[in-house]
Amino acid sequence: MPGYFKFLTLMAFHVFIEEKVDVAVIEVGIGGENDCTNIVRKPVVCGVTTIDIDHTSLLGSTIEEIAWQKAGIFKPGSVAIVADQTEETMRVMTSRAIERKCQLWVAPSLEAYNWPCQEIEIGIRGKHHHCNVTLAMQLSRTWLERMHEAGQLFQKDESEMRPRGSVLPGFLVPDKFLDGIRLCEWQGRNQVLKLGSVTYFLDGAHTPKSLQCCAEWYKWERERVNQPSRSKPLRILLFYCTINRTSESLLPFLKDCQFDVALFCPARLHPVLDIRSDQANLSHNEQEQSLRVEHNMVVWKQLTGEGTHAKHFDCIAAAIEEIETIKNSRGREVEVLVTGSLHLVGGVLALVQPHS
Template structure:
């Protein structure tokens, strides 16, 4: 699908910025060609980001002013970033930037200041400032022959570049950056001197880019470590992964510290639900305290010992953290929605356990609404089933695409070109999931396949009785559902 790039239009507002941004997506055919070639990300990715930064007016060393807390991992890095941001806010850090991915409803969610997405007007303003600077500058052809005049970074790289520009122009005092994929070659990894680096729980994901083993994945994640920058990880790591992280820290001239689950957090109510969030909250305490001490808001960091006393303002920050689409419960009429965009083995098992705890004693009809379009969807469904069966029996199971509307269109902020249009149109993944569910659960559930999220929502409405709905498998599914909710 060719999207218009509205450079010649008199009005360049938010929708024009989104159309231009969407034009930077890699299409499905290109992605598959790269996969088949066996090519993986390499150091050129970082050199390109440094060059793009120069082209828009920055030396990457200037980004050290942003006092970055850099976070990667397989499971929970977004939640950890949200916890850190909320804790920092309790200490009246004037302007706190937060860069995360993906977004749910609006691209502006990826770039936040003091917890709030930047406005659409500011997004458009800064977006086209970056766009125009790239249009009007060139790269040295012998070093970057592929960066021809007028070329732009891809979708995620562009947004990362934009985030640096926004936070620099807005004068942010501390910024929390969630890595996109991996770490070593991720476009966020041009930061030279972060205040702290953190790695959440590791698992197998993004194997095409990161490798097939936990050691390879840990090697990539450990690439965010920097010389003399304090590095932290959780104790709940696979041993092979932990050993690799320790090796990477030594290579980079720092020491990796393992963070225990703090005793003060046990039994405390956190702003993000789920028993497993205590692990992310503990890592957030370590990262936040290191950052606050580095900026002289605290005399020294909080100890990593299990029995360390957690300052009251840290506890308040953890309690008031908000992060949509992760273990979130919404009640709309007679329907209770249990929503988590889990899309890895570890995260979907955790989300499924959370849902089971919530509803196993409920007499309401139970519905599963599921999609995952690009990863091994059948394997994720098996992981879900292993954690819900036999305590939860789904009465109805709905497999949908991530298409927003029954008309076949997406919300403009949710346009995706990196999946096969033919597969989506023919409901290939959804039909395969339906067959997989029968092998797992027999024919005890009534199975539905829908071509859009709106159609799935309408199907649930038509049941006309109190129901519990578990929505999971993809943050894109969750975002699309929220858009449908907003238009009810």
């Protein structure tokens, strides 16, 4: 029996083949070079988003080592399009593209496009998603053109003649692309969920760069949703990060978000693990998670001062119960930022919105 992720990968390929899909979008699990998804011999087009320090035990501790692993999905005769990267990252990716005999280009900024509307409406909030939007549009255009499905959507492009590593031009954005950008949803990523007098801000950010983006998005979003006439809401942080990540590298980005209360819990729903639940994570034992939660709280107190109101719990349900208690006792609006782990965010959504 294959491991969990390998099993899901096999199942996905089986479903795609059986359903005879027109296009399959395959996302790697970790890295690229040695990932179990990296078995497609002739992909039409490959994409790489912004690279950050993550999974260092498997991918390496430097951005160059991680970039080398990510570029492992490049294939001979294919096209790779990447989001704007650092010079170090682009140097590695260009070298890998030459080695793999794969073309390589960079997606432009959103300003490079000809938009048939006054205001761009993007379904997933946060300026940091702009690079994902332009990358998605360039990947889609390239797939349509290489598979001869583009019809008259785009003007003739001379991209094939561009040198490796150059920035692609924008284009007149088709209406169908506008619909895709506007209707795109990703639960648990820059999601705002208002439930009565509690507003949840959910973002499964779990790397230094993504936590920085999360903090910027949260500050912007709370100003957007808060009316000037309203009294200042009580602000709560609910945080967890998994064993292979360090809260010392993540929590500093949240220090200036002006939280009144910080809560810490593991990413399990209830005190007793239900192995039948799709939220169950059997790869971490309970003692490790408990120690991690306590450590996260200690790091937060060191950052913000011993007078900080912080508590830790043995499960998500207990933390949510504490939020309800605070709401009922304070008699004011409550904001909760849930971040640090996609598993934590998924667990919170499973409890507060079980039928979504």
